[in-house]
Amino acid sequence: MTGPIGIVALNVFRESVRDKVLYNLVFFAILLMGASYLIGQLTAGQDVKIIKDLGLAATSIFGLFIAVFIGIGLVSKEVEKRSIYSLLAKPIERHHLVVGKYLGLVLTLAVNLGVMAIALFVVLAYLRYVADPNAAAGWDRPALDPRLLEAFLLTFFELAIVTAIAVFFSTFSTPILSAAFTFGFFVAGRFSADLRNFNEVVTSPVSSALTTAIYWMLPNLSQFDVRAQVVHGVPVSATYMAMSGAYALLYITAMIVAATAVFARRDFK
Secondary structure (H helix, E strand, C coil): CHHHHHHHHHEEEEEHHCCHHHHHHHHHHHHHHHHHHHHHHCCHHHHHHHHHHHHHHHHHHHHHHHHHHHHHHHHHHHHCCCCCHHHHHCCCCCHHHHHHHHHHHHHHHHHHHHHHHHHHHHHHHHHHHHHCCCHHHHHCCCCCCHHHHHHHHHHHHHHHHHHHHHHHHHHHCCHHHHHHHHHHHHHHHHHHHHHHHHHHHCCHHHHHHHHHHHHHHHHHHHHHHCHHHHHHHCCHHHHHHHHHHHHHHHHHHHHHHHHHHHHHHHCCC
C-alpha cells in the first residue's frame, strides 16, 4: 500500500497484530472449534454437522468481538496517547486517517478470520481421517467442504459492516458507548428483516413510516448468515453472494462517509 491511506492502514494492522487481546480471542475461538469435535462425538452420524455449525458460529461470535473492540478504538486510542495531534499536524487529511484506519482494521479482521478458517478445516480434516468410511459416505457434504468458504466470506462481509459501524460511533463517542451502540446495531441488524412485516400489524401511518425508516437505516445482517444452508449442503448461489457483497460495500461506504464527515468537524483542542 502506498499513499497516506496505505501508510495509515499498515500502521493500524501492525498495531492490531501486536494487540494480545486479538490473540486471546482467536485462541478461544480455535479452542472452541477443537472442543466441538468432542461434542460431535456424542451424536453419532451428526458429528460433522455439529462441528461445522459450532465452528462457523465460533468464527462469527469471536469475529464480532474482534470487529467491535478494534473498531471502537479508532479515535480514543489516539486521543489517549495524544498522538492525534501529531497526526493531524502532518500532511494527512482527516479522511485519510478514517479510511486508512478502517482498511487496516478490515485487514486485521481478514487475517484473524483466515486463521480461524484454517483451524476449522484442520479439525474437519482430522475428523475425516479418523471417520469410518461407511459413516463418511452418509454425510450430506464432505468434511472438507469448499462451500464452507462461502460462509466465511459472508461472515467477513457482515463483520466488515460491523467494523464500519464501530468506526462511525468511535468518531464522536466514548469506547464504552461505541461498543454498546455497535452491539445494539448488530442485534437489531440481525432482526431488521422483521420490520418489513411490521406494517401489517400497525394501523398508525406515523408508526408505519417510522418503522420503514428504521428498517432502511439498520443493516440487514440476517442475509449474511448462511450457516444452516452450508452445514446441510444447501447451495448458495453466486448471484446471492455477489448481491450480498454489493450490499455490504454500499453500507460500508455510507458509514465511512458519515464517519469522515463527523470526524472532520470534531475539535481536538
